[in-house]
Amino acid sequence: MRELVVEAPAKINLTLDVVGKRTDGYHELETVMHQINLVDTIHLKKDLKGINVNSNSNLIPLDENNLAYQAAAKMFKNYHIKEGIYIFIEKRIPVGAGLAGGSTDAAAVIIGINKLYELKADQNDIMQLAASIGSDVPFCVLGGTAMARGRGEILQPLASTLNLSMVLVKPDFQLSTAEVYRAFNLNKVETRPDNTAFLDTWKNCDIIGVTKNIANVLESVSIRKHGEIALIKQKLIQLGALNALMSGSGPSVFGIFIDKRSAQQAGEIMKKDYNEVYVVSSYI
């Protein structure tokens, strides 16, 4: 095999709670991550020498600052691969949006190199390598839906037959995850998720219960800075969403609808006011 194409789905956080500050500066999380069918496509091709990254997007770095580049470099080093690789990132996931776009590209490169070079790498080793690239990368390797704890690397897969219909809106600005966490103050949080209640409703495929229990403590930082996030949530709910929430550190907002038709109708209306609106569902 000389080439391979891998899908890299975006994620949203259905819940996100900060349960402590760690000595390494990171925050201790309890968050439910969920992949959606908004995907980048990663094209991998064996090459003679070096790591070459290219993309249809001019919003991402093509050098060692790109997480996909870092993933390739670490895989090549750890598994003593002497050849080179060409990586083309067909970008669809908005950048700096709270959707793990960079992390999922890195995860796809890890999965892809493992297949392309028939490494049969140990799953624990892969997950450790993933965590060394970024907190969301292990989840992106695992995929589906999972409760993530620790920095985000301790994962509990969550089975469900729920297929969520959503409208995702990315406002015209980006947020830095590091800055949002730096400004986070638990005393300023109004609503924390009840993850136990969420997991119960998730297990029972109770869509109404699930939507009642979505919550993200990082909204307290991002909404204070950008009121537009709250406005988008409000609009999605007015258009029939069962509930709406910011994903990750933002600024993307998703509204969950009872079915695909209602999501499509609301999506058409949101497109009149916002440039980046996606009607999406769970990645199955």
Ligand code: C5P
């Ligand atoms: O791990 P990653 O590089 O993706 O994290 C980006 C930034 O988000 C970190 O530098 C840190 O400031 C913050 N972060 C955190 N606690 C986490 C995950 C990320 O404080 N659990």
